[in-house]
Amino acid sequence: MSNLNEILKIENLTKKYYNKIALEDISITFERGKIYGLLGPNGSGKTTLMKIIMGLHKQTSGEVFINNNPLSYESKSSISYMPTENFLYDSFKVKHAVKFYADMYDDFRADYAYKILNDIKVDPEFKISKLSSGLTGKLKVALALSRDVDIYMLDEPLNGVDVLSRDTIMELITKCYDEKKSFIISTHLVSEIETILDSVIFLRDGKIELFGEAEELRQSHVTSIEGLYKEVYKNV
Structure with a gap:
């Protein structure tokens, strides 16, 4: 019998690249209304796991279920994924990035995005190539959270971001919290x-x-x- 609160389920997931095992027999269930930390140093498998959930990488074996349905093109639309790399075009202004998202995703809430950008003081007229790392980080998170989906996956949202911008990003996530949704955040x-x-x-x-x-x-x-993180990875 399935758990009604279950939003994402991973069963016996393994990913191999030639002779290297990137993920080995991962089984885990994610529930609605929770913020999950996917923790580990670089190379531990965090990004690989996220990309498989998003359908960007194909697992060697195992299954991924979203809302009790096997991962498919349709089910992937239930996930908003923010990769760690900067995926925004340098030639864009911030407002062009908002329009790009609005054109790409039917569930994107442009008004909500502009409200967030106003709150975090990111001017829509700013050119992306001129943004600081902190402003770029805030923009990426704002865009990801402006979609109305079941699952938000943020890959290292605090990486390369100054301390004040990190606080802003944390506030954005907590303000967007919804008991019907799930957040998965990878970080070290x-x-x-x-x-x-x-x-x-x-x-x-x-x-x-x-x-x-x-x-x-x-x-x-x-x-x-x-402290637990330091214990687990003290010999890494």
Whole structure:
């Protein structure tokens, strides 16, 4: 019997690149109304897992289900994915990026995007090539969160972003929280983000090293999630 709160399910997922195993036998269920931290150092498999969920990479074996349906072109439309790399055209102004998203996605809420951009002081007339790394990071997150979907996946949203912009990005995520939706955020900057996480998944060498509710893990290990991160990866 399926869990009515279940939004994304991964079963026995393995990904191999030639002789290298990037992910090995990953099984995990994501529920609505939760913010998940996908944690681990570079090379642990975080981006590979996200790209398979998004349908950008094909798994070697295993299954991905979204809203109890196998991953397909149609089910992928339930996910808003923000990759870690900068995917915005330098020649665009911010307003052109908004229009691009509006043209690409039927579920994109342009008015909502402009409200966020106004709140975080990103001028629609700014040229993307002239934006600081902090403004670029905020713009990418604002665009991803302006889609009305079930799952938001943000790959290293705090990477290369100044401290004040990190705080703004965290506020954006918490303001967009909805009990019917799920957020999956990959990062290795654990201290910055652990306060908003409901559940955490520690990936190591393509395997799940540890998974659980953030508060339960803090209590059982008598340490913060950052402290637990240091423990798990102390020999990496």
